[in-house]
Amino acid sequence: MSIKQAAAPMCAVTAIIALVVSHGQVRTNTDGLKLIGNAEGCLQEPYRCPAGRLTDGIGNTHGVKPGTHKTDQQIAADWQRNILDAEHCINTYFRGREMSDNTFSAMTSAAFTTGCYGLRTYKGEDGQRHETTLHKLAQQGKWREMCERLPESTTAVSTPD
Numbered sequence: 548m549s550i551k552q553a554a555a556p557m558c559a560v561t562a563i564i565a566l567v568v569s570h571g572q573v574r575t576n577t578d579g580l581k582l583i584g585n586a587e588g589c590l591q592e593p594y595r596c597p598a599g600r601l602t603d604g605i606g607n608t609h610g611v612k613p614g615t616h617k618t619d620q621q622i623a624a625d626w627q628r629n630i631l632d633a634e635h636c637i638n639t640y641f642r643g644r645e646m647s648d649n650t651f652s653a654m655t656s657a658a659f660t661t662g663c664y665g666l667r668t669y670k671g672e673d674g675q676r677h678e679t680t681l682h683k684l685a686q687q688g689k690w691r692e693m694c695e696r697l698p699e700s701t702t703a704v705s706t707p708d
């Protein structure tokens with residue numbers, strides 16, 4: 548159990564997934580939601596993530612207020628909004644509408660974890676932003692190659708310097 552899990556009341560990722568899926572708004576499949584939810588964990592009270600941002604629910608950083616306690620319904624609403632933001636990134640910048648559901652869900656997980664900007668570009672040794680291989684492969688419709696590169700692309704945290 549990580550420090551953040553011991554510090555705040557936990558919620559069940561599976562319960563939050565059920566709430567989000569019941570709304571019928573997200574394209575990300577249940578396996579994709581499990582991937583994201585289990586990686587993030589679910590806490591009802593705010594904590595500081597490794598990047599130092601105030602966070603609650605399942606990786607939510609929007610409108611988090613210290614000392615608040617969120618219900619499962621509030622956590623599901625926040626997470627759905629965040630998933631929809633990640634899906635928008637994949638649809639807009641990675642040709643997501645052309646992807647299979649599993650590919651789309653994996654890419655949505657990567658966008659949720661890394662952020663849209665960090666999934667599209669990285670800061671090179673020259674100090675300039677460069678297009679990621681994932682983005683290049685998506686533009687070419689090379690879905691299998693793109694997915695094979697996901698593990699290496701999501702292990703480094705990118706910042707929009």
